[in-house]
Amino acid sequence: MLRAVRTWRPAIWQKGISTQHTPTTSDTSDMPIKLENPYKEPPKRCVLCGIPVDYRNTQLLSQFISPYTGHIFGRHITGLCGKKQREISKAIKRSQQMGFMSVTLKDPAFLKDPNICDFRLQE
Amino acid sequence: MRRTVEALLKHGAVVRNLENLGERSLPYKMSKHNLRHTSGGYFLVDFDAPTTIIPTMLDHLGRDIDVIRPSILKHRTPDTDETCPGKIQPNYEEKLHSRKK
Numbered sequence: 001m002l003r004a005v006r007t008w009r010p011a012i013w014q015k016g017i018s019t020q021h022t023p024t025t026s027d028t029s030d031m032p033i034k035l036e037n038p039y040k041e042p043p044k045r046c047v048l049c050g051i052p053v054d055y056r057n058t059q060l061l062s063q064f065i066s067p068y069t070g071h072i073f074g075r076h077i078t079g080l081c082g083k084k085q086r087e088i089s090k091a092i093k094r095s096q097q098m099g100f101m102s103v104t105l106k107d108p109a110f111l112k113d114p115n116i117c118d119f120r121l122q123e
Numbered sequence: 124m125r126r127t128v129e130a131l132l133k134h135g136a137v138v139r140n141l142e143n144l145g146e147r148s149l150p151y152k153m154s155k156h157n158l159r160h161t162s163g164g165y166f167l168v169d170f171d172a173p174t175t176i177i178p179t180m181l182d183h184l185g186r187d188i189d190v191i192r193p194s195i196l197k198h199r200t201p202d203t204d205e206t207c208p209g210k211i212q213p214n215y216e217e218k219l220h221s222r223k224k
């Protein structure tokens with residue numbers, strides 16, 4: 001047997017009847033002030049933000065190539081922002097063509113540099 | 124070296140600066156004019172010149188036997204990166220719904 005269900009709504013919910021909770025005053029002195037998020041972190045910067053990239057400092061450029069093959073690392077490995085990644089790769093290509101930097105390997109003097117990129121040397 | 128600078132001046136270039144970056148071993152062996160070179164001196168010349176002389180200059184440098192690898196670059200001072208916004212997360216939702224391949 002189906003039981004007829006009838007929802008019962010309190011009379012207060014009918015339209016036209018005001019409840020006790022409506023604000024009597026219409027000024028906004030108590031409302032929260034719109035502020036920018038004070039706990040916002042400063043935007044994440046990449047490693048090279050603010051450092052000019054030059055084709056002549058081969059040490060900086062060699063930090064972004066593989067020590068075994070001399071390949072330029074991709075953006076997912078270096079973690080640079082778009083502009084800097086493009087600048088670095090252009091500078092690497094340029095210095096390689098002009099005879100500042102080797103193509104197939106990393107200069108042995110720079111092998112001991114601290115590791116910026118996200119790769120691990122095989123032991 | 125002197126020959127190249129003189130040739131530059133002859134073509135109407137104003138030499139601003141001349142730097143010697145030292146003599147060191149080249150990163151890879153280069154062969155030029157039937158000779159294999161393993162070490163060379165690096166020189167940097169800053170000059171202002173009309174753009175029409177660039178092909179003639181490159182030709183001239185290519186013919187010079189002492190010059191191994193000539194290259195001419197635009198001298199652009201790197202802009203200050205004060206306005207670098209840092210790493211911005213791409214709007215993945217927008218990317219998902221966009222029709223671009």
